[in-house]
Amino acid sequence: MPDALPVVIVGASMGGLRTAEALRRAGYSGPVTVIGEELHAPYNRPPLSKDVLSTGVSHEAVAFPARAATADVTWMLGARAISADLEARTVTTDDGREHPWRALVIATGLRARRLDLPLIAGRHCVRTLDDAMALRDELVPGARVVVVGAGFIGCEVAATARKLGCEVTIVAPGADPLIRPLGAELGAELRRRHEAHGVSFQLGRTVAAMLGESAFEGLQLDDGTIVPGDVLVEAIGSECNTHWLDATDLDLTDGVLADAALRAVSTDGTVSHDVFVVGDIARFPNLLFDGVARRVEHWNIPTDTGKRAGAVLGAGLAADGSFDEVVAKGFTPMPAFWSNQFEMSLQAYGLPGLGAGDIRILEGELSGAVAVGYYRAERLVGVVGLGLKAELLPYRQEIAAHAAS
Numbered sequence: 001m002p003d004a005l006p007v008v009i010v011g012a013s014m015g016g017l018r019t020a021e022a023l024r025r026a027g028y029s030g031p032v033t034v035i036g037e038e039l040h041a042p043y044n045r046p047p048l049s050k051d052v053l054s055t056g057v058s059h060e061a062v063a064f065p066a067r068a069a070t071a072d073v074t075w076m077l078g079a080r081a082i083s084a085d086l087e088a089r090t091v092t093t094d095d096g097r098e099h100p101w102r103a104l105v106i107a108t109g110l111r112a113r114r115l116d117l118p119l120i121a122g123r124h125c126v127r128t129l130d131d132a133m134a135l136r137d138e139l140v141p142g143a144r145v146v147v148v149g150a151g152f153i154g155c156e157v158a159a160t161a162r163k164l165g166c167e168v169t170i171v172a173p174g175a176d177p178l179i180r181p182l183g184a185e186l187g188a189e190l191r192r193r194h195e196a197h198g199v200s201f202q203l204g205r206t207v208a209a210m211l212g213e214s215a216f217e218g219l220q221l222d223d224g225t226i227v228p229g230d231v232l233v234e235a236i237g238s239e240c241n242t243h244w245l246d247a248t249d250l251d252l253t254d255g256v257l258a259d260a261a262l263r264a265v266s267t268d269g270t271v272s273h274d275v276f277v278v279g280d281i282a283r284f285p286n287l288l289f290d291g292v293a294r295r296v297e298h299w300n301i302p303t304d305t306g307k308r309a310g311a312v313l314g315a316g317l318a319a320d321g322s323f324d325e326v327v328a329k330g331f332t333p334m335p336a337f338w339s340n341q342f343e344m345s346l347q348a349y350g351l352p353g354l355g356a357g358d359i360r361i362l363e364g365e366l367s368g369a370v371a372v373g374y375y376r377a378e379r380l381v382g383v384v385g386l387g388l389k390a391e392l393l394p395y396r397q398e399i400a401a402h403a404a405s
């Protein structure tokens, strides 16, 4: 294989960037090409539904700082990968060009899931900087904003829109917001706090129809209720960007399956030695919890998986004998998540969803600052703090200790 062939990373966001940085840290000095569909250099997504959405959305406000280590990386922005041939070792982009690679990194993340409704003005989602810019223009005082979905992004956008003086209604099928990730009690408390800030809820409801011919005018819900509105925000989850891999034999069940070294796994269980998966799209086992491969859509995962994939791939390319040692190192990243909604600051560690059947208040009170624990078989697998930060660190340690036990 000619050494001049680049490592090709598809997806120019956090996971792709962190992998390129880690490759350099691992001593790989050969060519690296990053192919990214968006026109923007890598940027941070969490502020798009929070502070940046309220104070002014721009690339400068969210861009990741460029590091010297990756100054010689080739960025092909505005280019979408449409297919990959793992035998010929090429990726094809939408301009018809073929890009040969010596190793491939899949970092194509997620896209927002959309309601199956006609495309008219006033419909929005928040996944990209361009999405946030388009939404920001419409969040003017008095605008009636209807948010469909009561997960983190839906609740954050609702809080931001309310702070900007909009009238906000959240429509969701569950009994309370955020029940699936956090549980019923915390969900009910978050609803109470949103309501205290003037957010309305239509819970236990689904969308039956959209009103408006060319521009959004409201929703009709399944019980016949009409929710009038000027702006619709669809926050109903996401889908994995795997279409460009459809012709490969990779296991594309819920993202792309990888082993603990982030090497892609085929449907027959074969582990690839030159195709890696990082970030939101990676479904990998984390021995902090068990051997089950899962996707985790938390901000630290693109960094942790990028570092891991870069280290393993770098060791493989160096061919200096360090590969087996690097691969054998345990990979037990601690999922970490935060969310800001009004004055509420939520911080989470671990995988609360795994302990949904046994939720305990660890300290504090739901109406004030509180730490909530999520247990599986009497083991703490997740903790969520509302209004607490440093206080959560002992619980974080308790979750981490399980990896070693």
Ligand SMILES: Cc1cc2nc3c(=O)[nH]c(=O)nc-3n(C[C@H](O)[C@H](O)[C@H](O)COP(=O)(O)OP(=O)(O)OC[C@H]3O[C@@H](n4cnc5c(N)ncnc54)[C@H](O)[C@@H]3O)c2cc1C
Binding pocket: 010, 011, 012, 013, 014, 015, 016, 035, 036, 037, 038, 044, 045, 046, 047, 048, 049, 079, 080, 081, 082, 107, 108, 109, 110, 111, 126, 127, 128, 153, 241, 244, 278, 279, 280, 281, 297, 298, 299, 300, 302, 336, 337, 338, 339, 340
């Ligand atoms: C609005 C919002 C708020 C968030 N808030 C939080 C938070 O508060 N806390 C937290 O822990 N996490 C939060 N997250 C999650 C966090 O931002 C993600 O975990 C992180 O962005 C994932 O990075 P990634 O690189 O894996 O994927 P992504 O950021 O999804 O990047 C994938 C990139 O690949 C590109 N791409 C896709 N397909 C192709 C293709 N075929 N060819 C070329 N390029 C392609 C996409 O355009 C995109 O640029 C938030 C996410 C969003 C959207």
